[in-house]
Amino acid sequence: MGSAAPPESPRRFELTLPATRPGFALGFDELRRGLDTLDLEPRARFSAELVFEEVVANVLRHGTRPDTDTRVSVEVQLADGALRLTFLDDGLPFDPRGRPDPEPPSDLEHAETGGRGLMLIRSVSSSMEYQRTPEGQNRLTVLVRGQQRGGPG
Amino acid sequence: MKMDISEQDGVLRIGLVGRLDTPGVDAIETRLTAACVPGAARAIVDLSGVEFIGSLGLRMFITIARALSRRSGKMVLYAPQGFVAQVFETASLGDIIPVRPDAAAALAAVKA
Numbered sequence: 001m002g003s004a005a006p007p008e009s010p011r012r013f014e015l016t017l018p019a020t021r022p023g024f025a026l027g028f029d030e031l032r033r034g035l036d037t038l039d040l041e042p043r044a045r046f047s048a049e050l051v052f053e054e055v056v057a058n059v060l061r062h063g064t065r066p067d068t069d070t071r072v073s074v075e076v077q078l079a080d081g082a083l084r085l086t087f088l089d090d091g092l093p094f095d096p097r098g099r100p101d102p103e104p105p106s107d108l109e110h111a112e113t114g115g116r117g118l119m120l121i122r123s124v125s126s127s128m129e130y131q132r133t134p135e136g137q138n139r140l141t142v143l144v145r146g147q148q149r150g151g152p153g
Numbered sequence: 154m155k156m157d158i159s160e161q162d163g164v165l166r167i168g169l170v171g172r173l174d175t176p177g178v179d180a181i182e183t184r185l186t187a188a189c190v191p192g193a194a195r196a197i198v199d200l201s202g203v204e205f206i207g208s209l210g211l212r213m214f215i216t217i218a219r220a221l222s223r224r225s226g227k228m229v230l231y232a233p234q235g236f237v238a239q240v241f242e243t244a245s246l247g248d249i250i251p252v253r254p255d256a257a258a259a260l261a262a263v264k265a
Contacts, residue, residue, distance in 0.1 A: 025176035046205070046236040053174050053207035060175075108219050108249045116244050117208040123243045 011038055012077040019059050019070035019091065028052065031074065038078050047124035047144045048076065048083060054117035055087050055140060063091030063138070083144040090137050095130045096121075154180040155202075158188050164263060165194045166256075170202030173210030182213050189217055193224035197259040201232040206240050218250045231259035 013034040017027030031052050035045055056072055064070040070091040077084045101119040105111035121128065127143040154171035165188065171177055189196050198214075218228040231253040233241055241252055253259040 021175070021179060028174060028176060043236065049174075049205060050207060050240070053205075053209075057175050057207065057209060104245050105249045108215070108222050111215055111219070111249045113212045113215050114208070116211055120208055120240060120243060 011079075012075060013037065014073060014075040016071055016073045017056070019056070019064050019072055019089065021060070024056055024060060027056065027072070027074075031076070034076060038076070038083075040078075040083065044083050044144055048085060050124055051085055051121055051142050051144060054121050055085075055142070058094065058096065058117060059087075059089050059091050059138075063089060063094050065091060085142045085144065087140045087142075088133075088137050093132050094138055095132070096140065097128055097130050154178075156181045156185065163195065164260065165189060165196035166199070167196055168199040168202065172205040173203055173213075174205055174207055175209050177205075178209045178213050185213070186217055186220075189226065189228065190220045190224070193221065193226035194228075195226060195263045196221070196228045197256065197263050198228065198230045199232055199256065200230055200237065201234055203233065203237050206233075206237050208244075211240070211244050211246055214246070214250055227263050229253060229259045229263040231255060 015027060015030045015034065017023040017030075028049075032049070035048055040048070052074065059070065059072050068090075070089060072087060072089040075086040075088075077086070096118050099118050101122075102112040102115040121142065124145055125142045126145050129141045131139045133139050154169070154173070154177035156170075157168040159166050167185065167188070169181070188194070214228070214230065221228050229251045232255055233252060241247055246252065251259075251262045253262055
C-alpha cells in the first residue's frame with residue numbers, strides 16, 4: 001500500500017426537465033435532492049444551484065422553439081473533488097462564452113436590468129465549454145469552484 | 154417563497170423568506186410590485202431569510218427600484234446573508250440600490 005489516498009469514486013446524477021416555468025420548478029427541486037446526496041461544502045452547493053438557475057433560465061428565455069417542446073438534460077458529476085455540470089438542450093443555438101458583462105451601473109436609471117446571469121456563472125466557475133453537437137443540441141459544460149465537504153483544499 | 158408586508162410610520166416593511174430563484178420570483182414579483190409601485194412607497198426589504206438569489210431576482214429589485222425612483226419613492230434592501238450578499242457584490246448592485254446591514258440603517262437610508 002502506498003501513502004496516496006485511494007481515488008475518490010465519481011458520483012453523479014442526471015435529470016431532464018421541459019423548458020417551461022413549471023418544469024423549471026420541478027427540475028430545481030430534483031436538482032436540490034440530487035445535490036443533497038453529494039455532501040458538498042456550502043459554497044460549491046450554492047454555486048451549483050446558481051449555475052443551474054442561470055443556464056436553465058437562459059434556455060427558457062432565449063432557446064425555446066415555438067413549434068417544439070424544448071427539453072434540458074443536466075448531468076452533475078463530482079470526481080476528484082471537482083464538480084461538473086453538463087447541460088444539453090435541443091433549443092436554438094446559443095454560445096454564452098464571450099458575451100460581455102453589462103457595464104457597471106452608474107445609476108438606477110441607466111442600469112441594465114438583464115445580462116447578469118452569465119456574469120454570475122463566471123463568478124462561481126473555473127471553466128465553461130460550449131459545443132453545438134452534430135445532433136443539433138447545445139452542450140454547455142461548467143466546472144464549479146469548490147469541492148466536496150472535507151475534500152482537498 | 155414567503156412574503157410579509159406591513160406599514161409603519163409611512164414606511165413599507167417587507168420580509169422575504171425563501172429562494173429568489175426563477176420559481177420564487179414568479180411567486181412574488183406581481184404582489185411585490187403592486188404593493189410598492191402604485192403608491193410610490195418608501196420600502197425597506199429584509200433579505201435575512203433569503204437563502205438564494207439569481208439574476209432574475211436582481212432584475213426584479215432593479216425594475217421595482219427604478220419604477221419607485223421615477224415616482225419619488227425609494228427601496229432599500231438590508232441584511233443579505235452569506236452567498237446572497239456575495240451575489241449582490243458581484244453584480245455591483247449596491248451602487249444603485251442601497252443595501253444596508255440592518256433594519257435601523259435601512260430605515261435611516263429610506264428616509265434620507
